[in-house]
Amino acid sequence: MKHLLSTVDLAADQVIGIMALADRMAEVGLRSVPKVPALRGRTVASVFFEDSTRTRVSFETAAKRLSADTLTFNASTSSVNKGESLRDTIETLSATGVDLFVVRHRSAGAPSQVARWTASSVVNAGDGAHQHPTQALLDAYTISRALGTNGRLDGLRIAIVGDIRHSRVANSNLDLLGRLGAEVVCVAPPTLLPTDRGDRSVAVNGDLDDVIDEVDVLYMLRVQRERMASPRLPAGSEYARRFGLTPDRAARLKSSALVMHPGPMNRGTEIQVDPGRLAQSRVLDQVRNGVAIRMAVLFTLLCGEDMSEQVLGGES
Numbered sequence: 001m002k003h004l005l006s007t008v009d010l011a012a013d014q015v016i017g018i019m020a021l022a023d024r025m026a027e028v029g030l031r032s033v034p035k036v037p038a039l040r041g042r043t044v045a046s047v048f049f050e051d052s053t054r055t056r057v058s059f060e061t062a063a064k065r066l067s068a069d070t071l072t073f074n075a076s077t078s079s080v081n082k083g084e085s086l087r088d089t090i091e092t093l094s095a096t097g098v099d100l101f102v103v104r105h106r107s108a109g110a111p112s113q114v115a116r117w118t119a120s121s122v123v124n125a126g127d128g129a130h131q132h133p134t135q136a137l138l139d140a141y142t143i144s145r146a147l148g149t150n151g152r153l154d155g156l157r158i159a160i161v162g163d164i165r166h167s168r169v170a171n172s173n174l175d176l177l178g179r180l181g182a183e184v185v186c187v188a189p190p191t192l193l194p195t196d197r198g199d200r201s202v203a204v205n206g207d208l209d210d211v212i213d214e215v216d217v218l219y220m221l222r223v224q225r226e227r228m229a230s231p232r233l234p235a236g237s238e239y240a241r242r243f244g245l246t247p248d249r250a251a252r253l254k255s256s257a258l259v260m261h262p263g264p265m266n267r268g269t270e271i272q273v274d275p276g277r278l279a280q281s282r283v284l285d286q287v288r289n290g291v292a293i294r295m296a297v298l299f300t301l302l303c304g305e306d307m308s309e310q311v312l313g314g315e316s
């Protein structure tokens with residue numbers, strides 16, 4: 001495996017392998033010196049053409065815990081502002097000796113394009129409304145860890161709620177969670193459902209109250225207004241009333257249910273309870289597990305799937 005561009009490229013047993021490796025990485029994160037020399041001498045470049053808090057920090061933390069050198073390229077303060085193209089940017093960075101690019105871009109397909117312009121590995125950290133594979137991996141991993149299911153999600157009822165149409169997170173999760181055995185239902189107003197569902201048959205329900213007391217996982221999405229050419233929503237307050245996690249709905253969740261959100265959250269819109277006070281919230285576990293999953297992905301792409309005890313055993 002050289003690149004990670006889409007969840008579709010991953011077979012289910014590879015996903016389970018990455019999750020098993022993430023368990024080892026999570027354990028590294030608990031050491032007094034949370035670092036191993038696995039990627040010493042290798043350079044990981046984060047190339048972000050779109051805003052990001054957790055994804056960027058998570059990849060950079062993951063790379064540092066594996067002792068890689070890290071390089072951060074910020075489009076808004078770069079020669080992109082002088083008209084430099086994506087291709088020239090990538091070729092320039094490649095020439096400085098980058099082993100792996102972590103790429104976020106507003107255009108779907110940009111990371112695949114980057115993979116054609118460089119001999120280095122490429123990880124898609126979110127491209128337009130298309131894919132965000134490491135987010136889906138960390139979400140599946142969070143569910144599996146919380147429920148102790150060893151990677152498989154058979155029979156779990158998962159509702160993905162909100163702006164599915166513009167969400168690369170939903171797109172990756174619909175593919176991955178479904179292939180791991182979960183029964184996924186999309187809950188959204190018709191204008192926020194995807195127009196093209198490929199060959200997937202996806203269950204749809206327009207009423208959150210129909211599913212709220214049954215779900216094992218409630219996965220809330222942000223309304224991504226920046227990706228809407230024209231408004232596709234009822235008024236904000238109407239959306240919040242129909243599709244938000246209100247205190248009433250939170251009270252109807254099973255006590256064993258998990259509430260998840262990829263962040264950033266719009267409090268008062270899709271989330272009207274304080275996740276910090278909601279026993280079922282797994283939002284910060286998602287962030288924590290994201291570092292372990294990204295360590296596992298970087299390790300797999302740069303060192304091969306064959307995990308060496310020696311590499312993970314030592315402290316740097």
Ligand code: NCD
Pocket residue numbers: 054055126132135168169221222224262263264
């Ligand atoms: C998401 C993204 O950027 O795709 N956030 C993330 O990576 N954790 C979701 C979003 O922007 O709503």
